[in-house]
Amino acid sequence: MKSACFPAMALAAGLAFPCLAAVASAQDAEPRWTAGLGVVVNSNPYLGADDDVEVTAIPYIAYETDWLSVSPEGAAVALYRGEAFRLEALIAPRWQFAEPGDVAGLEDIERDIAVDGGFRVSAASGPVTVSLAYLADLSGKHEGQEVTLSVEAETALTPRFAISAEAGAYWRDSDLGTYMYGIYADEVRPGRAAYTADDSVAPFMAAMGRYALTERVAIVGAIEVEAIPDTGRDSPIIDADARYGAFLGLMVRF
Numbered sequence: 001m002k003s004a005c006f007p008a009m010a011l012a013a014g015l016a017f018p019c020l021a022a023v024a025s026a027q028d029a030e031p032r033w034t035a036g037l038g039v040v041v042n043s044n045p046y047l048g049a050d051d052d053v054e055v056t057a058i059p060y061i062a063y064e065t066d067w068l069s070v071s072p073e074g075a076a077v078a079l080y081r082g083e084a085f086r087l088e089a090l091i092a093p094r095w096q097f098a099e100p101g102d103v104a105g106l107e108d109i110e111r112d113i114a115v116d117g118g119f120r121v122s123a124a125s126g127p128v129t130v131s132l133a134y135l136a137d138l139s140g141k142h143e144g145q146e147v148t149l150s151v152e153a154e155t156a157l158t159p160r161f162a163i164s165a166e167a168g169a170y171w172r173d174s175d176l177g178t179y180m181y182g183i184y185a186d187e188v189r190p191g192r193a194a195y196t197a198d199d200s201v202a203p204f205m206a207a208m209g210r211y212a213l214t215e216r217v218a219i220v221g222a223i224e225v226e227a228i229p230d231t232g233r234d235s236p237i238i239d240a241d242a243r244y245g246a247f248l249g250l251m252v253r254f
Contacts, residue, residue, distance in 0.1 A: 034062045034071075038220070038249020044098040045228060045240030048105050052240075054098070060249065076120065086122045091115065092135060094142075096180075098243075106237060109187050111179060114141035128153045131168075137176075144176025164208040170226070173199050181232040195236060200229035216253045222246065 042054050062071035067078040074092030081087075094114040100106045116135040123130050133148040150168030157163060177197030178184070188194050206224040213219065223246040232238050 032064045032253060034060070034064070034251055034253045036060045036220075036249050036251035038247050038251075041246040042098065043240065043243045043245070044103075045238050045243050046098060046100050046103045046106060047237050047239040049098070049103045049239075060251070074116075079119075084124050086120075086124075088120045088122075090118050090120055090133065090135065091138075092117075094137075100237065108189070109183070109237070112141050114179070115139040116146070127155050142176050142179030144179060145173045146176055147171040160212045162210045162212075164210075166206040167204070169201050169203045171199070171201050177229075177231055181228075181235040181238055183235070183237060192236065195234075197235065198231040200231045202229045202232075203227050218251050218253075219249075220251050221248045 037057065037059050040056050040058055042056070044052055044054055060072065062069065064070075067081070069076045072093075072095075074090060076088045076090050079087045079089055092115070094116055096111050096113070100109040100111065115138050117138045118133065118135040120131055120133040122132075129152045131148070131150050131152070133146075133150075135146045135148075137143050137145075148168060148170050150166055152164060152166040154162060154164035172180070174197055177200050178195075180197070181195075182197045183192060183195040185194050204224060204226040206222065208220070208222040210221075211219045223244065225242055225244045227242050228238065228240055233241060
């Protein structure tokens with residue numbers, strides 16, 4: 001059974017660890033490992049869920065060089081890296097925010113983890129980074145597409161304490177929306193009709209804080225909130241207007 005905690009884990013990878021990397025010297029081009037243990041709080045938007053919130057302890061490990069990063073969020077390879085511009089190729093598992101099969105009455109609905117591939121273009125100016133990412137299904141699990149536009153800003157409030165904030169939106173096509181919120185023909189049951197989601201846009205916001213205990217050890221916290229679009233809220237198996245994930249952990253870099 002798949003864990004429901006991975007979106008918040010991906011949030012920690014996407015927000016927390018670039019901040020951790022910024023602590024290192026600009027001349028440090030050696031490969032870097034990050035490992036840690038944290039607690040993830042994740043919402044469950046499915047109708048009939050016994051608990052709207054799930055709490056899970058989870059380990060974390062990531063590897064990074066100047067041109068490659070690998071983590072539970074996926075792998076990114078830098079195809080071009082300039083002073084303010086970056087182009088990366090992406091491979092990413094699509095972790096589900098919750099498992100519908102764990103909910104009473106939805107045991108026969110299961111979503112296998114998909115693997116997506118695509119690219120990301122980023123442009124930075126001072127503490128602000130604007131990114132555009134495109135992902136498409138490579139595994140045949142949903143055969144959909146996603147475009148993400150985001151703006152992130154980070155700053156160090158003290159030599160030990162840094163914060164980051166991000167806002168943006170996901171565009172998802174009907175195939176991916178149905179994978180996330182819909183009901184396929186083979187999942188139809190008495191009282192449960194097939195449901196196909198429309199193309200949609202889902203805005204999101206995220207924030208991260210990092211407190212460095214030493215040069216290589218930090219406490220990291222992150223939270224993300226994503227609106228569930230109208231086509232998701234109209235699904236007969238969804239009972240929420242938004243989903244959220246939060247992460248708090250101790251990370252060691254070596």
